Amino acid sequence: MTMQALLAEVDPSWFGELDPALLPPARGSRLGRRMLGRWLASGPAAALLAPSPGEGAIATTVRWSRAGLSALIRDLGALAYAPAIRAEVRREPVRRLKQALGNSYLLALDNTVWNGRVDPAVGKRLSAALETALAAHESDALFATLDRQGRAELDEWARGSEPALAEWARLQQPQEAPLDPAHLPEKPILRVYAHHQARSAAR
Structure with a gap:
């Protein structure tokens, strides 16, 4: 699963005080996805997005649709x-x-x-x-x-x-x-x- 696909599955409430109107364009841009990913990795997705060998950092999302x-x-x-x-x-x-x-x-x-x-x-x-x-x-x-x-x-x-x-x-x-x-x-x-x-x- 790509970061774009992962972010599309995340409920908007997890992005803190980010204006909901800014979320779609952020998900649609490479820089925005990088920022959203860092936001999640620093808190609610620390284990999910942690660097790991083999299948990669988001292997769980691939196994569990x-x-x-x-x-x-x-x-x-x-x-x-x-x-x-x-x-x-x-x-x-x-x-x-x-x-x-x-x-x-x-x-x-x-x-x-x-x-x-x-x-x-x-x-x-x-x-x-x-x-x-x-x-x-x-x-x-x-x-x-x-x-x-x-x-x-x-x-x-x-x-x-x-x-x-x-x-x-x-x-x-x-x-x-x-x-x-x-x-x-x-x-x-x-x-x-x-x-x-x-x-x-x-x-």
Whole structure:
């Protein structure tokens, strides 16, 4: 991925007090891209844009397209909501979950990936949030709920294990985008991450 393509994926809120009207021409010029890249490298993209041998400084962006990253986040969110999803047995909500989530629903049900054990307070929060999301007629509320949780799980894990990936995921969202508390253990995150990484490498 070129610097121009990378900058196009970054939410404008990450460029500080830069006038939004100046961002498009800055992205379109070599000097502007260099300045924006330096701005990011000095703070929110320090790991992502750090010089590295081999694939180069932005190898993470090559491995993780927006679509691939979104799929990873959706699966992590669905898995994190496994306790609430497994507890939902009413016919219509189950039908909606299956229809909206597809394979992500099956992942949430898979006890071999994660046993779904959480503190009672976490379980109550997940159940209440899922109930609210399912109360909406469209699936957008459900997707937003799962994706917010999935971003939280990815961010919590990747900050220590894959800091460049953590930055890349954050940069694609508004700087003040809320994240819910994370609770997934590392092992199931690694399994989901490895699965999506293999799919990305096969493309």
